[in-house]
Amino acid sequence: MSALAQLRSMGAIGGEHLSLPAFSVSDHAMTEFQPILLDLPLPIVTPRLLIRPTMPGDGPATHEAMTETFDQLKQWMPWTSKSIEPPETTEANIRIAYSQFIQHQDFRMNGFEREGGRPVVFTGLHRPKWHIRSFEIGYWVRKNAQGNGYAAEATNALARYAFDVLEARRVEISHAEGNLASRAIIRKLGFEHECTKRLAHVLPDGSFVNDERYVLLSPHSLPHLEVAWG
Numbered sequence: 094m095s096a097l098a099q100l101r102s103m104g105a106i107g108g109e110h111l112s113l114p115a116f117s118v119s120d121h122a123m124t125e126f127q128p129i130l131l132d133l134p135l136p137i138v139t140p141r142l143l144i145r146p147t148m149p150g151d152g153p154a155t156h157e158a159m160t161e162t163f164d165q166l167k168q169w170m171p172w173t174s175k176s177i178e179p180p181e182t183t184e185a186n187i188r189i190a191y192s193q194f195i196q197h198q199d200f201r202m203n204g205f206e207r208e209g210g211r212p213v214v215f216t217g218l219h220r221p222k223w224h225i226r227s228f229e230i231g232y233w234v235r236k237n238a239q240g241n242g243y244a245a246e247a248t249n250a251l252a253r254y255a256f257d258v259l260e261a262r263r264v265e266i267s268h269a270e271g272n273l274a275s276r277a278i279i280r281k282l283g284f285e286h287e288c289t290k291r292l293a294h295v296l297p298d299g300s301f302v303n304d305e306r307y308v309l310l311s312p313h314s315l316p317h318l319e320v321a322w323g
Contacts, residue, residue: 128197128223133258134323139250142204142214142243146194151203152184154212158235159183166233166297169272173297197221200228204247206238213238214247218255220265227263228255245278250320252282256312258322263308269294270303279307283314 136145147155159166160177167173190201199221204214216232230251234244248266255261266284268275284307294304309315 126223128221129195131197131259133197137202137250137254137320137322138207139246139318139320141207141241142246142250143207144202144204144214144216144247144250147187147190147201147203147215147217149184149188149191151187151212152180155187155203155215156180156183158212158215162233162236165236169269169275169296170233171295171297175297202251204243211238213241214243216244216247216251218251218259221259225263226259226261227265228259228261229265229267230255231266245281245316246318248278249282249315249318252309252315253312253318253320254322263310265306265308267294267304267306269296270305276305282309282316284309 136143138144156177163173163177167175187201190199193199194201199217199219201217201219202215203212204216205212212235214232214234216230218228219231220229221227230248232244232248252264255264264284265287266279268279270289287306287308290304290306292301292303294302296302
């Protein structure tokens with residue numbers, strides 16, 4: 094299998110960060126596009142947030158935020174379980190995510206308040222489809238930081254980053270039917286509703302609901318935001 098064919102099979106599903114096989118570089122692949130060679134300017138800085146890759150050592154703070162927000166996460170996020178995972182599992186998943194970031198298979202990130210450094214939004218660019226330059230944004234905000242517009246600010250910044258740095262043609266985002274808070278953020282940012290995938294979203298309780306999918310084809314419809322990176 095060529096490196097490009099392998100790249101077409103890479104991705105992570107929403108918040109479910111999968112452990113994916115690494116690829117090797119053959120002589121034949123040297124002339125093909127290799128995402129791993131992209132130098133990504135980071136961090137991403139907005140007026141209130143500093144967004145950087147999730148890194149080893151982020152486990153304790155992430156687990157604290159998950160515990161605080163678990164009653165909401167277990168309603169919508171398919172990667173949650175019936176009970177809070179152990180702190181060691183959180184750290185292990187973060188290290189897997191960091192390895193995927195290095196290999197440019199998935200881009201899981203944390204957003205920190207610039208004043209105080211508290212992690213408040215957990216986000217990323219997922220399911221990269223390099224052959225069509227498509228990426229999907231996911232996010233959640235810790236409970237005691239909700240209502241401050243952090244999800245919209247981080248999503249706006251990541252969409253701009255995808256178009257400007259990763260040369261995206263499509264930036265996608267979705268929400269489970271009934272998740273009105275997510276829908277409001279998505280519409281506020283100017284994403285267009287593309288389709289409804291019937292009974293395609295599995296909730297943590299095992300029930301199936303529709304998956305509402307949205308797309309952005311350029312950054313021009315995004316609300317104004319001062320953002321920089323590097």
